[in-house]
Amino acid sequence: MAFLYEENFKVVSKYVHATSRGHEAIQTAVGMQLLPQDYVFPYYRDDSMLLALGMTPYQLMLQVLAKRDDPFSGGRTYYSHPSLRDDDKPKIPHQSSATGMQAIPATGVAMGFWYKEAEGLSQEEDLPIVVCSLGDASMTEGEIAEAMQMAVLKKLPILYLVQDNGWDISANAEETRAQDAVHYARGFNGLEAISIDGTDFQESYRTIKQVFKTMREERRPFLVHARVPLLNHHTSGVRMEWYRDDLEEARTRDPYPKFQRLLEEEYGLSFDEIHAIEDECIEKVRAEYELALAAEDPKPEDLVTHDFAPTPITEESGEREPVGAERVVMVDCALFAIEELMAKHKECLLYGQDVGGRLGGVFREAATLAQKFGDNRVFNTPIQEAFIVGSTVGMSAVGLKPIVEVQFADYIWPGLNQLFTEVSRSCYLSNGKWPVSMILRVPIGAYGSGGPYHSSSVESVVSNIRGIKIAYPSNGADLKGLLKAAYYDPNPVVIFEHKGLYWSKVPGTKGATSLEPAEDYMLPFGKAWVLQEIWKQEEQETLSIITYGMGVHWAVNAAERLGLQDRIEIVDLRTLHPIDYKTIFDSVRKCGKALVVTEEPSENSFSRALQGRIQEECFQSLDAPVMLIGSENMPAIPLNSTLEQTMIPSVEKVMEKIKALLDY
Secondary structure (H helix, E strand, O other): OHHHHHHOHHHHOOOOOOOOOOOHHHHHHHHOOOOOOOEEEOOOOOHHHHHHHOOOHHHHHHHHOOOOOOOOOOOOOOOOOOOEOOOOOOEEOOOOOOOOOOHHHHHHHHHHHHHHHHOOOOOOOOOOOEEEEEEHHHHHOHHHHHHHHHHHHHOOOEEEEEEEOOEOOOOEHHHHOOOOHHHHHOOOOOOEEEEEEOOOHHHHHHHHHHHHHHHHHHOOOEEEEEEOOOOOOOEOOEOHHHOOOOHHHHHOOOHHHHHHHHHHHOOOOOHHHHHHHHHHHHHHHHHHHHHHHHOOOOOHHHHHOOOOOOOOOOOOEOOOOOOOOOEEOHHHHHHHHHHHHHHHOOOEEEEEOOOOOOOOOOOOOOOOHHHHHOOOOEEEOOOOHHHHHHHHHHHHHOOOEEEEEOOOHHHOHHHHHHHHHHHOOHHHHOOOOOOOOEEEEEEEOOOOOOOOOOOOOOHHHHHOOOOOEEEOOOOHHHHHHHHHHHHHOOOEEEEEEEHHHHOOOOOOOHHHOEEOOOOOOEOOOOOOEEEEOOOOOOOOOOEEEEEOOHHHHHHHHHHHHHOOOOOEEEEEOOEEEOOOHHHHHHHHHHHOOEEEEEEEEOOOOHHHHHHHHHHHHHHHHOOOOOEEEEEOOOOOOOOOHHHHHHHOOOHHHHHHHHHHHHOO
């Protein structure tokens, strides 16, 4: 296949691809021994492994040519970026460009196996394992260390297969790596590491067989370091002759002649018999290439499928204010929602920093859960936000529903790569096969002089990641209803929870407390709430305030203090994606003027984009420009309380903006 791709370079290289030339022996040895219940995370050079799993040349060529029937992604992603959910083959969740990022989702699968076995949820007689395939250059990625840390901490059944060809692209190992993967692995106590000649099929097969057997029996992690040559281009777009100075030496280690000698010496095949097999393979590959060339391309309408999996929660249901219910603070509404979910669903678990039994979260948002449900279901992680976020891909893939926490919105940055590359794109790039069902809770916002690393608003960054749903509730009842809806939604959900609303200690935020909704209460995403509704008035100026989170309370208090509740309509967005444009536009067209209130700095923000969308859609109904109030556009929220209050909006600042807009 590699030779055919090179022979037809001008056709095949329309879309970038890489092949496994030089790596075939170790890849085949691994692929042949995986079982249907196993999970494997190949990297972009693993086409030999995919063939060994049972894929056909035709199926792989559909992907190299980005055809509609590409079985992995429907033409959406690169060659050898598989996603597979066939009953008779090992499972392959969505694969990113796989330069180390796949280690965290792969370890998440292994952690899912650990959890299911510990809780008696696994029915497999022959226990499953995970293989995470890596190029040696990716071992310098920090996310590799996070994955391996958890693998040894929890004794997870995962093999990190490192194929070492000595090259990044044009940089070689001597330039970029202080040690090989085996020496690196010694820093992880409990990760057994083995180095082999990855061009020797027999050594590779025997080693992998023993490693798999031990993993199935002893449930612990391994690393196999396979030394191989790179005998083809880095990719079709980066040609080896441009920079390689070791090609002659690399060709002396070609595994293919070794295969031929093995067939002759160990299996007694003659030269003619081997040649006949080669001819048969060449004929098959050429015929299937012609079929792939003729296959249908994607249609324009295919673009807009599988961004999300369908959710069963489309209408508000259950009792929001049950008779006899107690009024509770917002943080407890979330706590009770998760407790109810965990009591009902064994596949529900919670993890993150400091959520375990000793503390129950720095905001007590997980208090008592570990004591009630055990340390397997509610546990602390190391300080590694990338793993917290990205492991949910693997946990979801094995049928679990992880609820995870980033301790403060300011700490989300190390997790954004996983949220963007792995979580948000999985459903779309797997052509709907692998939606990621997870909830990421993020305490957010300025409160009580939290300072520059505990006060940030990050919704604009997160809302620019397509493929995730985002909630930002203003009160406890909404938070509980949205958490329940998020649990039953098969898609990834980020829930921003304002720290200043958790206990309603900020003056003017008593409205964040709620009668605790019933257990069956659910609030669908994409349904805004007109919490202060007015009628259309011709004789005086009216105003629609569009806001969310803390902004709701600034708006309500400002309208009350101005005595303008009958002239100001307030729309609480509740969710930032999907967003309820209909309710927004209906309110603005009725009122004729609009103010967007946010806690974020206003420039280049979600709210600035919303302001522009309202202006565009409601222009004919507007009596003034759509205005916006947000925080000052400074790099960070200062620690000093005077500076903090100067930076962020307040009731008084919103009042001034209302007066200016009504007088416009």
